[in-house]
Amino acid sequence: MFKFITIALALLAAPALAEDYCRATLNADEILIDRDTLDRDAPGLRERLGRWPTKPIDRLRGRDPACDSETLISFLSLNVPEEEIDGYCLLPDPEFGYLLAPGARDYRGRCTATTCERVNTARDGAVGVAGTTTDILTRRGADQSRTQAIKHASGAAILTGSAGSILASLGTGASTAMTAALAAPVVAGAAAVSVVAVGGAVWLCR
Structure with a gap:
């Protein structure tokens, strides 16, 4: 021992x-x-x-x-492009390492106020978020809402706006779990929320 x-x-002390x-x-x-x-x-x-x-x-x-x-x-x-990092912070996640989430960050890059919870949704929920993000970015859904969309270089699809605008943008792509999460009073009353889809999982951040 x-x-x-x-x-x-x-090994800890030696340069390598x-x-x-x-x-x-x-x-x-x-x-x-x-x-x-x-x-x-x-x-x-x-x-x-x-x-x-x-x-x-x-x-x-x-x-x-x-x-x-x-x-x-x-x-x-x-x-990465400036619009994909400005206004974003790092949120530790035991399964996905760091999750890049919208919000203010401290001088170490970590989120200072943002909270994210994983939405218990089937994989098609993440596919729906990714598809809506692509639609908005290619302007097919530009007239639906004021939802902002980012397809991050890491593969994450991020939708940001009010809970209502995100629901309107997702339309039939919103799972039951996602609809219920966005309709929760604490989320519905928030100035802005974000939905982050990564690797078949979906997070709701505010």
């Missing part, structure tokens, strides 16, 4: 080529990031303490360490 700890600590890279999961897609290409400050103490125990194990397995949220948001800011 002592020998393993000694080796792990040596793999140390320049880290991995992040965004909207269920894994991204390899070269940290040397990013102009950023060091991660905060809490985040470093939260992830340091996995570093030696990851290196022993030949796997790059996990990226912190600041590295990921810096990477996105440099590599």
Whole structure:
């Protein structure tokens, strides 16, 4: 046991080529990031303490360490269109890594006020959201509502507007679960809500 700890600590301290890279999961897609290409400050103490125990194990397995949220948001800011990152924040999700959601973010890129809940809907609910997003972007649904649509580079389909405008845009593409979620008083009364479809799952954010 002592020998393993000694080796792990040596790997943690030793410089290595793999140390320049880290991995992040965004909207269920894994991204390899070269940290040397990013102009950023060091991660905060809490985040470093939260992830340091996995570093030696990851290196022993030949796997790059996990990226912190600041590295990921810096990477996105440099590599995706401005309209797909401005006004968006990172929300941790145990299954999909980070979820890119509309809302204000802190200096580490994480959401400060946005809350998202997964809507218990069948896969065709996500397909309906993706299809409506494509319709609006190609102007086939431009006259239906004031819903804004984004097809993110990561594959996420995002609809933003009032609960009523999103329901009107989805039309028959709205599942029973989605209709009920958008009709909930706390959601219906919100100034703006967003529906995010990723990999067959749907989140409702406000």
